[in-house]
Every structure is written in C-alpha cells, then in structure tokens.
Amino acid sequence: MHVDVIVIGAGAAGLMCAATAGSRGRSVLVIDHSPKLAEKIRISGGGRCNFTNRDLRPDCFLSQNPHFCRSALSRYTPRDFIALVERHRIRYHEKTLGQLFCDDSSQQIIDLLKAECDAGGVRWQRPSAVSGVSREGDLFRVDTDQGARFAASLVIATGGLTVPKIGATPFGYRVAEQFGLKVVAPKPALVPLALDPDWLARFGELSGASFDSVAWCDGPEFREQTLLTHRGLSGPAILQASSYWQQAGGREALHIDLLPEVADAESWLQTARAGRQALATLLADHLPKRFAQQWVDFEGAGRWNVALAELPRAALADIAAKLKGWPLHPSGTLGYNKAEVTLGGVDTRDLDQKTMAARRVPGLFFVGEVVDVTGWLGGYNFQWAWSSGWSAGQAA
Numbered sequence: 001m002h003v004d005v006i007v008i009g010a011g012a013a014g015l016m017c018a019a020t021a022g023s024r025g026r027s028v029l030v031i032d033h034s035p036k037l038a039e040k041i042r043i044s045g046g047g048r049c050n051f052t053n054r055d056l057r058p059d060c061f062l063s064q065n066p067h068f069c070r071s072a073l074s075r076y077t078p079r080d081f082i083a084l085v086e087r088h089r090i091r092y093h094e095k096t097l098g099q100l101f102c103d104d105s106s107q108q109i110i111d112l113l114k115a116e117c118d119a120g121g122v123r124w125q126r127p128s129a130v131s132g133v134s135r136e137g138d139l140f141r142v143d144t145d146q147g148a149r150f151a152a153s154l155v156i157a158t159g160g161l162t163v164p165k166i167g168a169t170p171f172g173y174r175v176a177e178q179f180g181l182k183v184v185a186p187k188p189a190l191v192p193l194a195l196d197p198d199w200l201a202r203f204g205e206l207s208g209a210s211f212d213s214v215a216w217c218d219g220p221e222f223r224e225q226t227l228l229t230h231r232g233l234s235g236p237a238i239l240q241a242s243s244y245w246q247q248a249g250g251r252e253a254l255h256i257d258l259l260p261e262v263a264d265a266e267s268w269l270q271t272a273r274a275g276r277q278a279l280a281t282l283l284a285d286h287l288p289k290r291f292a293q294q295w296v297d298f299e300g301a302g303r304w305n306v307a308l309a310e311l312p313r314a315a316l317a318d319i320a321a322k323l324k325g326w327p328l329h330p331s332g333t334l335g336y337n338k339a340e341v342t343l344g345g346v347d348t349r350d351l352d353q354k355t356m357a358a359r360r361v362p363g364l365f366f367v368g369e370v371v372d373v374t375g376w377l378g379g380y381n382f383q384w385a386w387s388s389g390w391s392a393g394q395a396a
C-alpha cells in the first residue's frame with residue numbers, strides 16, 4: 001500500500017497530525033499496535049483530560065534546547081484547541097491555574113480527534129505491530145504484521161515510556177537513532193519521589209496527609225499541595241519539582257516551603273515566643289497535626305520539643321530556615337509506571353522547529369512526547385502534542 005503520509009502512533013500527537021495532514025488532502029495511514037485508541041488521553045486528568053492550559057508560556061517546558069518549542073506553540077495555540085473543543089460542543093471548565101478539563105469525559109477528546117481524522121479521510125491500521133522502518137529510494141518502507149506500507153512522509157508519534165502496560169515503547173528513539181538523530185537520555189518526570197528508610201520510618205505512616213506548600217529544585221517554584229505517601233512524596237508541587245530534580249541529574253536537594261502563608265518565619269516564631277506554645281502546636285495551625293509533630297521530632301532530634309520561649313534565639317533562625325526551605329534528598333523516583341511524562345527524547349537540535357522534520361532526513365518527522373520537550377503538569381503536555389502534531393501535519 002502506498003500513501004502520502006504514514007503516522008506511527010495513534011495518541012494525542014499522532015491523531016492531531018493525521019487529522020491536519022488529512023484536511024490538506026494528503027492520503028494518511030495511521031498505524032498503532034494498541035487495541036485501544038489513544039488510551040493515554042482516556043486515563044488523563046482523572047478521566048476528564050486536562051486538555052490544555054490558558055496560561056501557556058514557553059518557560060513551562062523543559063528541554064535541552066528551551067527555545068525549540070516556541071514556534072509550534074505559537075503556530076497552534078491553546079486558543080486554537082479550545083476553538084476546536086467548542087466546535088465539537090464539548091463542555092469544559094477551568095479547574096485551577098489555567099487548567100482546562102472536560103466537564104464529562106476524556107473520551108470526548110478522543111471522539112473529537114477521531115471525527116477530525118475521519119473528516120480528512122484518514123485510514124487506520126490498528127492494532128498492528130511494526131517490525132521495522134527503512135528507506136527505499138524517496139520513500140519510507142514500514143514493515144508491519146499486515147505487510148509493507150510505503151509513504152514519502154513518515155511521522156513518528158509513539159510517545160514516551162510512561163505506563164508501559166498501555167503500550168509505551170522506546171520505538172521512536174530507536175527510529176531516531178537508526179536515521180542518525182541523537183536522543184537525550186529519557187527519564188521519568190512528573191513522578192512521585194522515593195525517600196530513604198530513615199525518613200519513611202518517621203513520615204511513611206502519615207501516608208495520605210497533604211498540605212499547601214512551595215516546592216522547587218534547581219528551577220521554578222511551585223505553589224501547590226504536597227502529599228505524603230508510603231514511599232515518599234507526591235502531590236502536584238512535588239510532581240512539578242520532580243522534573244527539575246531529574247533534569248539536574250537527581251543529585252540536587254529538593255526544597256519545600258512548609259509555610260507559604262508566612263513571609264518571614266523567623267519574625268513569626270519570635271512573636272509566638274511570647275506565648276507558652278510548643279513549636280509543634282504552633283505549626284499545627286498550618287500543617288497536619290501529626291506531620292507537624294513528626295517534623296519537629298525529626299528535624300529537631302528531640303531538642304525542639306519544648307515551649308518556644310525556652311528555645312534560644314539562634315535556634316529560631318535555624319527552625320525558620322528549615323520551615324521555609326526544608327531540604328530533602330530523594331533516593332529515586334517511582335519510575336515509569338507512576339510517571340506522567342518522559343523527560344528527554346529525540347534531540348531537538350536535529351529537528352526543524354517549524355515543521356518537526358528531521359533536518360538531515362527529508363520526510364521524517366517526530367511529534368509529541370517522543371521529542372525532548374516536556375511540559376509542566378496542567379495540560380501543557382497535551383498542548384505540546386496538539387501544537388507539534390499540527391505543525392508536522394502542515395508539512396508532511
């Protein structure tokens with residue numbers, strides 16, 4: 001079979017690319033090995049798909065080449081995707097921090113993409129395994145369990161490595177390497193962090209407790225909830241900071257401000273010193289009570305379990321510093337099974353920022369999460385899938 005464009009991967013980016021190329025009159029074949037269409041969209045956003053973010057900025061993305069994402073994100077914007085959602089009469093709402101979710105179900109976004117593909121006459125081959133990709137003259141040859149397929153343009157949209165049980169594979173990275181493109185080592189990102197046994201002996205039993213916080217690691221600060229788990233830490237603040245922790249090689253300390261409401265913790269403690277309160281009691285106004293007590297025991301090693309008035313002034317400065325930037329050294333992450341995205345991927349220095357085409361391999365494109373562009377939590381990763389998929393769909 002010969003077509004103009006073959007897209008491998010029927011996820012968010014692949015479907016957007018196929019629909020866009022189809023709408024330009026190109027003949028498009030989409031191949032995916034998974035029996036279910038766009039399963040990651042279905043499970044996203046707790047079943048309601050956080051499909052974009054109103055407050056999108058290029059600095060909400062991590063990459064070895066931070067400017068690369070600008071072009072695609074400005075050519076196909078959140079407003080463009082919102083207009084598409086509205087055209088399909090999908091009701092949605094803003095949850096927090098610009099994050100837009102479907103009112104009803106993420107299946108509506110899959111149906112939207114399927115309808116757009118059908119309108120463009122896109123053909124499907126799924127589930128179908130791809131055994132290899134090669135070049136034959138000006139065409140790409142894709143060998144599948146249903147025979148060889150040929151096209152002048154080949155779009156790789158096979159995503160990252162998260163949640164392998166629903167079909168994630170390193171296929172896209174292998175194709176990139178086969179054609180001489182570099183791959184930035186992939187790592188799990190937006191991922192819960194593991195802490196060591198000493199830490200877990202104190203805090204593990206508080207699993208499920210959460211509190212308002214600011215977390216950061218070698219990058220921007222994230223004011224959101226931190227969640228204690230039986231393996232360590234999670235919650236949106238930690239997931240966001242985890243991507244920067246991973247980018248820094250997992251060696252830097254991660255910091256948590258436990259008192260985001262208190263600008264000057266030392267003065268706050270000095271003022272509270274006049275009363276007879278213990279530190280843990282004072283902290284329990286801002287933090288879960290049992291966590292406050294464990295924190296005082298752990299960080300103070302027994303020395304802080306007295307009335308504030310009995311603590312020397314120098315100790316208050318130390319306590320204030322730890323409250324406003326509690327340093328933690330995670331032992332690792334909970335890996336690809338629990339991660340939301342993959343940091344790293346096809347090196348953007350080998351791609352054209354306007355079209356997502358490989359600079360030195362005419363007709364070969366990479367879109368979506370397989371590329372070394374990783375968004376923050378909050379709809380940014382789907383917007384990258386829409387923008388990069390649309391950009392390639394205009395050129396393939």
Ligand code: FDA
Pocket residue numbers: 008009010011012013014031032033034037038039040041043044045046049050051052128129130157158159160162163166167168169170171339340341367368369370378379380381382383385
């Ligand atoms: P995606 O992973 O969607 O699709 C890749 C496709 O390629 C799959 O259909 C797969 O079967 C196929 N494939 C892989 N290997 C293949 C091979 N060898 N042969 C054939 N086919 C192959 N983001 C966001 O912005 N808002 C959100 O609410 C969420 N929520 C969320 C929840 C959870 C639990 C996860 C794991 C992730 C999210 N994300 C998210 C991230 C978001 O889902 C992700 O960034 C996009 O789905 C990436 O889109 P892609 O099309 O690049 O890959």
